[in-house]
Amino acid sequence: MLQSMPSGHNPQLPHTFDTTIDPYYGLPERIGIGPLRIDALSATELTRRLIGHTFAPGKTNHVVTANAQFYVLAEEREDFRRCVAEAEYVCADGISVALACKWLGRKAVSRIAGVDLISYLCEESVSLDLTIYFLGGNPGSAAKSAATMMKRFPGLRVAGVNCPPVGFIQNPRLLANVLDDIRTANPSIIFVALGAPRQEFFIQEHIRPLGIPVALGVGGSFEIICGATHRAPVWMQSSGLEWFYRWAQEPVRLANRYLIGNTLFSYYLMRNMVRQKKQSSGQNVQILPSSDRTLSEIRARRLYQEAQKADAAGPFA
Numbered sequence: 001m002l003q004s005m006p007s008g009h010n011p012q013l014p015h016t017f018d019t020t021i022d023p024y025y026g027l028p029e030r031i032g033i034g035p036l037r038i039d040a041l042s043a044t045e046l047t048r049r050l051i052g053h054t055f056a057p058g059k060t061n062h063v064v065t066a067n068a069q070f071y072v073l074a075e076e077r078e079d080f081r082r083c084v085a086e087a088e089y090v091c092a093d094g095i096s097v098a099l100a101c102k103w104l105g106r107k108a109v110s111r112i113a114g115v116d117l118i119s120y121l122c123e124e125s126v127s128l129d130l131t132i133y134f135l136g137g138n139p140g141s142a143a144k145s146a147a148t149m150m151k152r153f154p155g156l157r158v159a160g161v162n163c164p165p166v167g168f169i170q171n172p173r174l175l176a177n178v179l180d181d182i183r184t185a186n187p188s189i190i191f192v193a194l195g196a197p198r199q200e201f202f203i204q205e206h207i208r209p210l211g212i213p214v215a216l217g218v219g220g221s222f223e224i225i226c227g228a229t230h231r232a233p234v235w236m237q238s239s240g241l242e243w244f245y246r247w248a249q250e251p252v253r254l255a256n257r258y259l260i261g262n263t264l265f266s267y268y269l270m271r272n273m274v275r276q277k278k279q280s281s282g283q284n285v286q287i288l289p290s291s292d293r294t295l296s297e298i299r300a301r302r303l304y305q306e307a308q309k310a311d312a313a314g315p316f317a
Helices: 021-025 043-053 069-077 078-086 096-103 114-128 141-152 172-185 198-210 221-226 232-237 242-249 251-278 296-311
Strands: 029-033 038-039 060-068 089-092 130-135 157-162 191-194 214-217
Touching: 021 296, 038 089, 043 060, 043 089, 043 114, 060 069, 060 078, 060 114, 060 198, 060 242, 069 232, 069 251, 078 198, 089 096, 096 251, 114 141, 114 191, 114 214, 114 221, 130 141, 130 172, 141 221, 157 172, 172 198, 172 251, 191 198, 191 221, 198 214, 232 242, 242 251
Parallel strands: 060 089, 060 214, 130 157, 130 191, 191 214
Antiparallel strands: 029 038
8 A cells, every 4th residue: 555755855865966967967958850859868867867856856847758749739839839848858758759859850869758767767766765756647547556666666655646537727626635735745756647738737837836856747657557558569669650559559549649640740840851951051931821731731730639629538648
């Protein structure tokens, strides 16, 4: 059974980490790929930085795990694009974003999946006596994921687990209860599994004021960790087919997100590549208003927006 840890936990800083982590390591290089900027960090480098931030409380370091869906959302929504730009770290969760960095940004970056980053941080947290909070996911998945991590990494301290009902952000009483629980638990790291773009906005608007040192948006990672959703074999992950494996498990719910979403991602990526090529050759680049865009693009965007609304009314993913 999971037990909450005492609040106000302030572990002693080990000699291998430095509270002046930003000046010590310097700011990471960011690769521009159109609407997103991706950090050129390895999984080890990112994990080390995040662990270091837990010993300098008072500021929330927001980690965005970006995939093709994020790219499309950033193209479509200025508020989401601004939210991601304000995050301290943006890593390439999906192979599509990693390839975009190579093709558009002319720089190879490591793919760092959110589900893997959870394991890396939990493993490092054990010896440093850090506390973890699991928020969101489908009913029961947060608790099962926390239990799985505790079993995998004996000694892991779970500060809290909470799986609020769908729509809790719009309910002042439920939202206040969730934030009070997080505030009382005072974790070193919080994993937020509310799906994009909810989790990114939630971290920016509600977790930042709490000063939780590290906050990660992890999408459907809890379902993978607890076994409710199976992760694709390694060969499918490395070949960029993980989305297809996921879609095969929920073909109806994820059809529009992947079929329409991936098409839009490809379109936007190619458009940005053409734009970059024209800019590098000194040609003027004209951005067409929405009224001048092709009818097929407008239809695709409407279908994708409908899929986003359906996700907002359904389970977290």
